[in-house]
Amino acid sequence: MLRQLGLFSASSTAVAGAIDGSLWEGSFNGRESSIHQLSPYVGKLKSGMAGALIEKFSCPGDVVLDPFCGSGIVPCEALLRGRHAIGNDLNPYAYLLTKAKLSAPATHSEAVTRALKALDEAATETVSLREIPDWVRAFFHPDTLKEAVALVHVLRRRREHFVLACLLGILHHVRPGFLSYPASHLVPYLRIKKYPPKLYAEMYRYRPVRPRLLAKIGRAYRRFQPPERTLDRVVLHENAMALPLVCNSVDAIISSPPYYGALDYGRDNRLRLWFLGVEDYREVDAKLTSNDRVYIPEMTRAVGEMLRLLRPGKCAVLVLGDYNRNGRKQDSASALIEIVRDNHCSKGSAEKLLVDEIPDDRRARRMTRTTRHETILVIRKH
Template structure:
């Protein structure tokens, strides 16, 4: 199959290219931004084709939690793991959302009141690269609220806070900056011309508005379908039972900078986060090690006859390096785990609106590798 994946791949349904607006999806899918996340429609169709209600579905690279959330809403039982703390916060937030807007607002009122009683931070202990994004009073409120959520293990409200952390719109907390990747836009919006964008921003009304958006559409979550969500790497994965399907989008070399692009949100989760740190998949050897761990420590839990569905980039051209992660990953998996059989390959063109970078960097086409355990 190596070198021939594109030629044998069937084209994805045209509806995969369409907008998700007007489709019956939970607004929890849009709880907070995350680069390179899977469309709910694709997750729903893959789950519908390769699993049945009541099945146990494993996503060991859960990212923003799209597959676990759709899995639960379709009546499947879900297991979700990732090593990125922001990914786990998002996944847990979606699966642990309060049952109603009223319950969420009541929970918010409690957290806000408790956070106001917390000690103030010494500004000098906060890194300069973090301080430059916020009015000092706004930063104090946001930090104390984050600490309260972390102490109470309230991942839902913590994710809501992270979702409004930075943007130039009035409903967000930072000085004018980009939404997805944190960088200041003070040249486009100089302080002397836009003083209102540099004023203190009250946390409470912005969180109330965020909750209203989160509960605008979508049913409540059946938490009994959530078997486990944890910050665990695939090399350390341990389960006590088989799973019916593995559906996931594994990281591959040199594609996206999850740590750098989420560094401000991740700093609120872990204060040891620095302004920039390398990705675990920056080098081919590291990427291959993740694939090898998946082959030896995830596939063994897949029941015989069960499907392993992987969403992987076809070609990545970035940082002057060209790679073919889908072909490399498939070759490595079938070599290290000969019991896998290729059942189907689906080619999905990624439109500009779904790319994390307007230049089209990283990958313009994904391949869905449908494998079956014989």
């Protein structure tokens, strides 16, 4: 279901005609660049939607910014469509994923060579299981865990973002190509009741890292042609409320900012974050904008920052979710419209463009108290 709403009048810079939601209908898994499937991320934007919005609100050669880039869908699509790309996210896992995608080796064979070098070096590393917390050990066969931890040490030392993201992408799942005992893919939950070791002994055996990592790298290049080297790409790990970028330097902002208290990006990625050196995921969640208490003041500053960075006449296009909390509907898009009206009306104006129903297969927690609609909001800088 899709509901078209208001629309800014066409201008020299962007929106001429309605945005067509049918552009991103259906699954993109088999048709998008395989780089988008490097590793899962809760709340990921559909690549077809990101692509359509980039095409609509920017031109080739423009600078496109996503200040809350998560898994990097927007900066990646921007580069693949001939734009210069800037991605930013305060979550270390999101930063790694975006960095990995934007700096992927030019060819599959180069990626394999880099992975093999790191694997050889990792074979000489010593890892003590006693230094690893029990909750992490619970996910892996001890020998698999030692190999994975040794490899992560090497990859982090060498700043091999792409290979490290591939490794995190095969960390947990129920499939044989993954490293953990049976577990869910998106958010790390063990599935021991569903797959008891007595009945599914093969799922609890040692899983060598090397063949799984190389197969994963192969899958990453299945439908991926790295973008032109001449396009600039910048990945930042900053608070979206204060970005180290100059005023009036951005042609379009395309982003899905955090929803009104909807997701815990640290908690949901706790196992991957541990491998990135974050001992306690709560430190990450405490820094991110999500809970209702900080949402309005922090998003007020973030919108102010977007209006500072945009060139006059250009737009920030924000995909925002509705959220049901204790039977009360929280509408992030309406909250942002009020923010613009009450705090930034001299600098810009905001309008809803489209309300789109999110199908169950794209939602992290189906049929529960979770986001059911996305609204596309357009903020235009005067």
